[in-house]
Amino acid sequence: PASSALERAPELIDGKTGPYNVVARSMLNGALLALEEVNGDPDFPVELVPVVVDPGGELAGYHACATDLLARQNIRHVVGCYTSSSRKEVIPLFEKHDALLWYPSHYEGFESGDNVVYTGAAPNQHIVPLLDHLLKHCGRNAWCIGSNYIWAWENNRILRQAVVGQGGSIAAERYFAVGETDFRRAIEQILEARPSFVFNTLIGQSAYQFLRDFRAMAAERGIDQAREIPVASCSLSEPELEAIGGDAVDGHLSSSVYFSSISSAANRAFVSAYRRRFPDGPAMSADAEASYVAMGLLARALAHAGTDDIGQVKYAVTRLRLQAPQGEVWMDEDTLHAYLTPRIGRSNRNAQFDIIMEAAQPVRPDPYLVWNSSRYDETARPGRNLKAVS
CATH class of the missing domain: 3.40.50.2300 (Response regulator)
Structure with missing residues (x-):
C-alpha cells in the first residue's frame, strides 16, 4: 500500500549516500512531494506507489538498482538519475525491458532516447x-x-x-x-x-x-x-x-x-509545501523541481492514457501542459525534452x-x-x- 511505502520514505531520504548526496536527496524530496500531492487528491484517477532505491552514487549501483526495478519488480516507469554517466549506464536496460526513464536533471544534450523523458534543461x-x-x-x-x-x-x-x-x-x-x-x-x-x-x-x-x-x-x-x-x-x-x-x-x-x-504564486506554494514536508532539508533545487515536474507529468500522462504502456504514455505526455513552480512546462513531441524557462x-x-x-x-x-x-x-x-x- 502507498501509505506504508510513504512512511518509509524519510528513512530512505536520510540514507542517500555518495559524493552528490545533497542534490540526490533534494531530487527525491521533489519527486515524493509530487507523488503525495497526487495521492492526496481523492478525485485523481491514479494512485502512485513509491519504490525507492539508492545506488550510492556508484555506476555499478545504478545498474544493479535498475535491474532490480525493471527485471525483478517489473516496474515500467522510473524517475531517477542525476549524472549523465548514470543515465548512460541504465538506458540500455530500459530499452531491453521496454520501460521509460523520466530523467529529471539538466544535462549536456546530444541525446534523444526512445525510452527517456527529459524534464531537466537541455544545453x-x-x-x-x-x-x-x-x-x-x-x-x-x-x-x-x-x-x-x-x-x-x-x-x-x-x-x-x-x-x-x-x-x-x-x-x-x-x-x-x-x-x-x-x-x-x-x-x-x-x-x-x-x-x-x-x-x-x-x-x-x-x-x-x-x-x-x-x-x-x-x-x-x-x-x-x-x-x-x-x-x-x-x-x-x-x-x-x-x-x-x-x-x-x-x-x-x-x-x-x-x-x-522565483516570484510567483505557484513557486511560493511549492516552496511552502516543500519546507513543510521536508523541514530538515535539503533546500529546493532545480533538480528537485525537475523531479517534481517529472512525477507530476508521469501521473497525469498515466491518467490521460489509462494505461502504463510506454508508447501511449509518451503520446499522452506530449498533449499535457503543467503549471510548474518555474512556469508553464510542456514536452516537445519530437525530442521528448521539455519547454523550460x-x-x-x-x-x-x-x-x-x-x-x-x-x-x-x-x-x-x-x-x-x-x-x-x-x-x-x-x-x-x-x-x-x-x-x-x-
Whole structure:
C-alpha cells in the first residue's frame, strides 16, 4: 500500500549516500512531494506507489538498482538519475525491458532516447544563455575545471567552440575524479593566469571544496574573487550553497531554469509545501523541481492514457501542459525534452540566488543545438529572448 511505502520514505531520504548526496536527496524530496500531492487528491484517477532505491552514487549501483526495478519488480516507469554517466549506464536496460526513464536533471544534450523523458534543461536552455552572458559581461578568456566524465567534457566542448568563435581563448582545461577535493595546484594556476572567468563543471563535494579553497586562496593574495574572477556553472543550486557555507557562498553565477527565489504564486506554494514536508532539508533545487515536474507529468500522462504502456504514455505526455513552480512546462513531441524557462542567478550571502536574467517565455528544447548552430551571429543571438531583471 502507498501509505506504508510513504512512511518509509524519510528513512530512505536520510540514507542517500555518495559524493552528490545533497542534490540526490533534494531530487527525491521533489519527486515524493509530487507523488503525495497526487495521492492526496481523492478525485485523481491514479494512485502512485513509491519504490525507492539508492545506488550510492556508484555506476555499478545504478545498474544493479535498475535491474532490480525493471527485471525483478517489473516496474515500467522510473524517475531517477542525476549524472549523465548514470543515465548512460541504465538506458540500455530500459530499452531491453521496454520501460521509460523520466530523467529529471539538466544535462549536456546530444541525446534523444526512445525510452527517456527529459524534464531537466537541455544545453540551449542553460549553457547557451550562460555563455552569452559571460562573453558579454565578463570577458573572453576562460579557465575550465570539471569532474572527469561526460557532463564536463561536453559542456567544455560547447564552451570552447563559443569562446574561440568569438575570438577568445581557453587558458586551461582540467579534470578531476568525482569526489576529489585537492585543488590547490589548479587554484594556483588560475590565480596566476587571471582569466576572465572560471567555468566550473565539478559536481558534489568536489565543487563545494573548490569554491571554498578558491575564495580563500584568492583572498590571501588580495584578490576579490567574486568580482575579479567569477565562477560560473550550469549546476550550482541552493542546497549546494548551504553545503558550501561560510565566506565562499556568494558571488557565483549559475544558469538554470529554476531558482527558489522565483516570484510567483505557484513557486511560493511549492516552496511552502516543500519546507513543510521536508523541514530538515535539503533546500529546493532545480533538480528537485525537475523531479517534481517529472512525477507530476508521469501521473497525469498515466491518467490521460489509462494505461502504463510506454508508447501511449509518451503520446499522452506530449498533449499535457503543467503549471510548474518555474512556469508553464510542456514536452516537445519530437525530442521528448521539455519547454523550460532559462534564467541566470547570482548567489548571495543568504544561500539564495538573485535572478539577473530570465527568458520572456519557455524556450523550445534543442538537445543537439541544431537551431542554435549560428548562435553567435548577431542576427541569431542565443540570449535574444532574455531580459535583465532589475
